[in-house]
Amino acid sequence: MNSIIRQRLFQQIVSLAKISGRNYYIPRRALLYVPGDDPKKISKSFTLDADCIALDCEDGVAINRKENARETIRSFLDKGKPTLSRDYDLGVRINSLETPYWQEDLKACLTAKFLPDTILVPKIETDETVRLFSDELGKYIGTNQILNLIIYIESAKAFINLVDICKTTESLSKTGNFRPVCLVFGSDDFCANIGITRTEDANEVLYARQKLVLVAKAFHLQAIDMVYIKYKDLEGLKMQCQQGMRMGYTGKQVIHPGQVSVVQDAFLPSPSQIEWALGLLKSFEEHQKQGKGAFTYKGNMIDMPTMKQAENTAKLARLKTS
Ligand SMILES: CC(C)(COP(=O)(O)OP(=O)(O)OC[C@H]1O[C@@H](n2cnc3c(N)ncnc32)[C@H](O)[C@@H]1OP(=O)(O)O)[C@@H](O)C(=O)NCCC(=O)NCCSC(=O)C[C@](C)(O)C(=O)O
Numbered sequence: 066m067n068s069i070i071r072q073r074l075f076q077q078i079v080s081l082a083k084i085s086g087r088n089y090y091i092p093r094r095a096l097l098y099v100p101g102d103d104p105k106k107i108s109k110s111f112t113l114d115a116d117c118i119a120l121d122c123e124d125g126v127a128i129n130r131k132e133n134a135r136e137t138i139r140s141f142l143d144k145g146k147p148t149l150s151r152d153y154d155l156g157v158r159i160n161s162l163e164t165p166y167w168q169e170d171l172k173a174c175l176t177a178k179f180l181p182d183t184i185l186v187p188k189i190e191t192d193e194t195v196r197l198f199s200d201e202l203g204k205y206i207g208t209n210q211i212l213n214l215i216i217y218i219e220s221a222k223a224f225i226n227l228v229d230i231c232k233t234t235e236s237l238s239k240t241g242n243f244r245p246v247c248l249v250f251g252s253d254d255f256c257a258n259i260g261i262t263r264t265e266d267a268n269e270v271l272y273a274r275q276k277l278v279l280v281a282k283a284f285h286l287q288a289i290d291m292v293y294i295k296y297k298d299l300e301g302l303k304m305q306c307q308q309g310m311r312m313g314y315t316g317k318q319v320i321h322p323g324q325v326s327v328v329q330d331a332f333l334p335s336p337s338q339i340e341w342a343l344g345l346l347k348s349f350e351e352h353q354k355q356g357k358g359a360f361t362y363k364g365n366m367i368d369m370p371t372m373k374q375a376e377n378t379a380k381l382a383r384l385k386t387s
């Protein structure tokens with residue numbers, strides 16, 4: 066089955082998932098960074114069919130361009146989210162809460178005429194940071210508005226505090242105006258933080274990379290894998306995608322247009338997984354209409370964990386609001 070057919074089946078699953086009215090995920094396979102001070106790259110990002118676009122105020126932007134980045138992003142948001150051939154996630158990565166820039170970044174994007182879908186917060190190290198972020202967000206966003214939150218884990222301290230960070234985030238989100246959707250492994254900063262020398266097979270970050278997935282899944286979050294910085298090496302990228310996918314990652318950060326389709330293709334479920342999930346979701350719909358909760362599919366009794374597996378197959382995660 067070629068990738069176009071797989072992509073089409075994948076979209077069908079996502080649509081079916083939405084029709085069912087349950088809390089299904091939408092995919093975030095490639096998370097593309099676009100330097101916020103570069104209008105040309107921002108315009109181009111909307112032509113690339115990426116699941117997720119992150120307009121960056123942080124490390125993709127030079128210190129002396131921070132103000133320029135937030136103003137450029139704001140002027141794009143003022144025009145409204147461009148409508149593309151399919152839904153996608155438009156986010157803004159603000160600067161770390163340890164810097165003097167983050168409040169201005171947040172203000173610029175939250176007072177724009179149209180809000181982004183998602184705020185990406187880098188270098189979160191303690192649950193106190195999440196509280197601080199939540200309080201600041203509350204100054205601009207009403208309780209009837211919900212933004213997605215993507216959390217970056219990029220240091221030893223962050224990994225030690227990871228469970229507390231997730232617990233506090235989950236708890237604050239119940240009354241706050243954000244919804245946590247992903248954990249991101251910031252491997253570049255992590256390596257710098259603990260003094261790692263990087264290698265091609267990434268064994269040196271194995272523990273951290275696995276821990277991030279484990280905790281993400283425990284809190285029903287998507288897990289977004291490390292950046293592959295040799296952006297011209299697409300074979301190497303594909304292999305690292307497959308490695309991450311086998312670990313349970315649901316997507317990967319990308320920095321260049323050439324990486325988008327390689328990553329999005331690699332994070333598609335296999336043809337047999339797609340067909341299984343598609344059939345199961347259809348069967349679920351039919352049984353729901355007949356008022357039957359439990360049912361049999363391909364000889365197996367279907368329970369909720371199996372339904373969740375079908376949802377996961379649809380690769381994953383923006384909670385459907387309604
Ligand atoms: C590597 C660079 C400098 C090469 O940029 P280039 O212009 O030399 O590349 P190119 O091959 O000549 O570009 C071809 C075309 O693609 C465009 N283009 C190129 N890149 C993008 C992009 N990202 N988004 C949208 N468009 C892009 C570029 O403008 C050009 O357009 P054109 O053909 O129309 O003239 C460039 O790709 C770039 O700036 N990428 C983003 C880098 C970045 O954001 N880094 C920070 C994120 S990673 C990170 O923070 C770490 C992490 C997670 O925190 C942690 O692990 O700790």
Ligand SMILES: [Mg+2]
Nearest residue numbers: 124219251254
């Ligand atoms: Mg980083």
